[in-house]
């Protein structure tokens with residue numbers, strides 16, 4: 001389905017596919033078993049320009065856009081959803097925020113190092129008691145003469161405990177409700193910052209996730225992003241970008257599940273013939289195929305419009321909601337088609353089944369996406 005891709009976008013897709021198959025796949029099963037994050041993979045992705053898609057050349061970017069990034073993210077997640085995370089951590093979070101709300105000094109200082117992965121990034125919104133309801137966060141930064149002092153904690157943060165730089169959301173004035181949240185660039189090696197891995201995850205075993213504790217962390221004034229109180233607005237803008245990549249990766253998982261299922265259905269014989277001959281298997285494959293195609297079209301449209309500078313929250317929520325659900329359905333169907341081998345870690349579909357669930361949760365759950373969509377359709381505030 002290449003009808004709207006340029007030669008450059010197709011070349012980037014081939015490059016990402018080749019990278020995933022040659023550099024990620026060979027050690028993937030062992031890395032998964034060991035829950036191993038490999039910084040060199042992020043570095044190699046960086047060297048190929050994966051994280052430069054949205055930044056101008058003067059910051060080391062290639063400005064190939066969100067569509068190119070989405071196409072590449074799909075290719076990486078098709079092999080390993082874990083290794084799709086760096087697209088958000090290195091590019092769609094901090095970089096996109098700085099390009100839109102940062103000072104020139106912040107851009108020059110941080111964007112090149114995120115693009116070449118000298119700094120590993122993270123974004124920290126969620127807390128132990130604050131998930132979908134972002135404005136219920138407790139973390140707070142108190143303004144002093146020459147700095148802010150940050151206290152609080154964050155939970156379920158991708159890239160922890162290996163992150164060097166985070167965009168952290170915290171209250172600077174609780175009385176203003178969500179208009180009192182601010183966004184800060186935080187050096188994750190500052191005194192008072194503690195990063196701790198969460199070891200009990202269902203999936204995404206090569207992508208670290210963790211908790212952060214901030215204990216009187218001194219943040220220089222120049223690390224405030226935008227104005228005080230801009231944090232909620234910045235966060236919602238950022239989530240549009242991280243959601244888009246999440247949707248693209250979900251398409252990669254749906255595609256992987258279809259590809260594995262097609263291969264297996266043609267090989268596996270029961271009742272003296274390949275199970276591919278049975279109409280119920282054909283129905284399952286047909287549904288997987290159509291849903292994957294539909295999800296990809298939603299992602300491509302949302303990315304294409306994003307590249308034209310549109311603030312297309314609803315399109316992105318549609319793509320994220322649908323692609324996440326499609327990925328989970330495809331993984332569920334794949335496990336069924338594989339029978340007991342679908343229940344075995346010898347085959348990749350059980351891993352996709354576990355990893356796919358993350359797409360229904362991260363960057364706003366499926367319910368949250370439906371709330372955003374329904375409010376818009378119903379014309380509610």
Ligand SMILES: Cc1cc2nc3c(=O)[nH]c(=O)nc-3n(C[C@H](O)[C@H](O)[C@H](O)COP(=O)(O)OP(=O)(O)OC[C@H]3O[C@@H](n4cnc5c(N)ncnc54)[C@H](O)[C@@H]3O)c2cc1C
Pocket residue numbers: 123124125126129130131132133155156157158159204209358361362363364365366367368371
């Ligand atoms: C692997 C992983 C990586 C993550 N990475 C990051 C990260 O990098 N940075 C970060 O900040 N966070 C991250 N998160 C956190 C993630 O964004 C949150 O888990 C998510 O927003 C949901 O919050 P919650 O888990 O607190 O669920 P809750 O908000 O407690 O929701 C619980 C359930 O209630 C539903 N619900 C809540 N409110 C409503 C409502 N109004 N109407 C209908 N249903 C509702 C939800 O859909 C869900 O089903 C990550 C999570 C995971 C699992």
